[in-house]
Amino acid sequence: MNNTAKNIHFIAIGGSIMHNLAIALHKKGYNISGSDDEIFEPSLSKLSKYGLLPQKEGWEPDKIHQGLDAVILGMHARKDNPELLRAREMGIKIYSFPDYLYEQSLDKQRIVIAGSHGKTTITSIIIHVLKFFNRKFDFAVGAQLEGFETMVELSDDAPVIIIEGDEYLSSPIDDSPKFLKYHHHIGLISGVAWDHINVFPSEEKYVRQFDKFADATPKGGTLVYCEEDPLATVIGSKERPDVLNVTYKTHPFTIENGTTFLTNGNDSIPIRLFGKHNLQNINGAREVLKKIGISDDQFYEAIQNFEGASKRLEYVYENESTAIIKDYAHAPSKVRATTLAVKEQYPERDLVACLELHTFSSLNKDFLKQYNGTMKYANVGVIYYNPQTLEHKRLEPITPNDIKKGFGDEHLNVFDDASEMVAFLKKQEWDEKNLLLMSSGTFNNLDFEKLKDTLK
Template identity: 50%
Template structure:
């Protein structure tokens, strides 16, 4: 099969391209910008485009599939050529469904926790040498690629994202998967550039539940009132399995899960991660993994990349980075950090740089998000606001919306870095929350 990727350099797209190459497909692609690690990984597989840019001549009638990434625009010249030739154009999730439509599809959805839960499930299955196809949104220890596609595996585990499928397919990605088994971890308004109201956002999850195949299974977080509303009002037929935060205790800085089989020591911390773990356990049960085997495997799970991930520093200071940027994720990460390091001075840094997080209306969602930290810092770039054509935001407005007048607010990367360099990282503990890089801050030094 011959496939071509329009915008092959994306974090999701390049992993799918590699998975198809490993499956034996002919793979080509184009992009106008490819960054690391995508560049090196594509190059190793021999599918890195020879030059950057869009080349309509690459679109030929012998292509079996054209896969369109979100980075491309509707007026992309390669897309126009594909339409002109009448070729089949797939979005990323649409193509994943085509690859898995004859398998049992397990889809993990939710505003937060879906990457960690998917990662936990895959870790347990890998530990017990249970081979499945998968797609996950983070690099995992012991896995070469974030996507695996085979001809023979019976199951496919998919992280289900509610964001748009492609520039020409405005459906939420997870609506294309039609799960046999699903999990919903939580609902908290996000992506307000696309979903203008909270109800519009919630509607995507209603549709997701409605897309579960007849007689399927939904594992859901019964502690989230919005999730419960969606489940209770669903009209289609499926089996409902609720889950909640399990009992645990922290002893000498180590989290121990309280189970019928005794205490289970864990390598992750935070109530939200234990809630994620419980959801993963129920999914694994549906896949034939007994609780005893689940606990044996989960003890060695160290977390998904950039999810409360410990950074090894040259000075041996205690620093964790987290992908948290949406309000619900920030609150969960801060709460976990404060609980884990009760007796330490806690520093928290948050970078606001997504469209939603820089919207004055959405900033209301961050109220008290940094409470519990002895030193709390928020950074956003005034240049980023200009690039996004958004109105300026004052530091005073940030303090007001966070309901925290003790916040340190930086709008210039150089000033942030200067402050960072005044801190002795061997004293206290540090939590760095961003889907960016704090204007190029090196967290290892």
């Protein structure tokens, strides 16, 4: 991209990745403006810190003018957004987030991490290891990481960029999957499990997007995939001329007193992550890093102090007999893997697993059957959903019986009131028992600190 093009306006600047891109471009010296009809934390404080917070909420077509070099359109905006309509009328270049990120990385080696699960963690591990050894790199990742202020970093001199590649839509006016926009040199597929029913109404259509991603690997490029995931293996093992295929599987490990150790020959390396998926993620990241000059010895040195990505099996509280853990899990494969991971890490403890149904897919009555058996590793299963979320997403109402039938478990404790769910949790005896909270939402703004104090 021509670096003289420095006047950029963000429509829906408050988005989780959008505000991070705005800050990254601000740090590069670009003049940034933006609008949004609602901005929450942490976006609000971060934008305010850099003087990028809009003075008022709402859409302001007057912010669109001929002095702009580009408009970046976020997913939160609608097709009839007044600022978008004005930009189109004026002929101003409109980018989606992935389009603009690609333009910013034309001269870099692009590594894109894709998959229905694990992509945030794999991307985060790669970023952590590169930083540990003071390598120059740019990145875009979907979760906050320890030691990084923002989730996007762009520079003029970094030779490589690490991108978490999402299969979701690029923008309200572009239904291409984001990960196809980045034109990777090295691509990774962690696993494929149907999600986003609102965009991909059948499993076949969903899987096809990952097939396209793999086919986009250029000659001389590398495709890395998990050989323990059936669909990733079908896609990854296809013959593609002059493309190097690299497979990985669960890293050998042991668990001792609630700590997971990687087994490397005669060495046991303690790590802070746990669960089979994370042990796959570790090996996936290791294979990618080998392709850009990080040796196994270096990897094992750096991985020991990786704290994990925010909200990915993140400890809220822990003592000698109880742990409270929160996770971003929401899709069926993630729920199953996350509950199993906590149960295997603490086999001697009972597990109370709470899942919030918050996404379009999880609240869709026709999709609920995909969750059949996903809570089977929990001793006590709890499901929460907010009827207002159903109304907001314009979905057909669901009942506790619908949920129990979909999950295949008549013993589930189903709540549509968060306070009633918390009251149920307070009644539990928490000695030698763990609490797992899974959601891409907030459990209706549940105060985790207060919950932690209540359950001690």
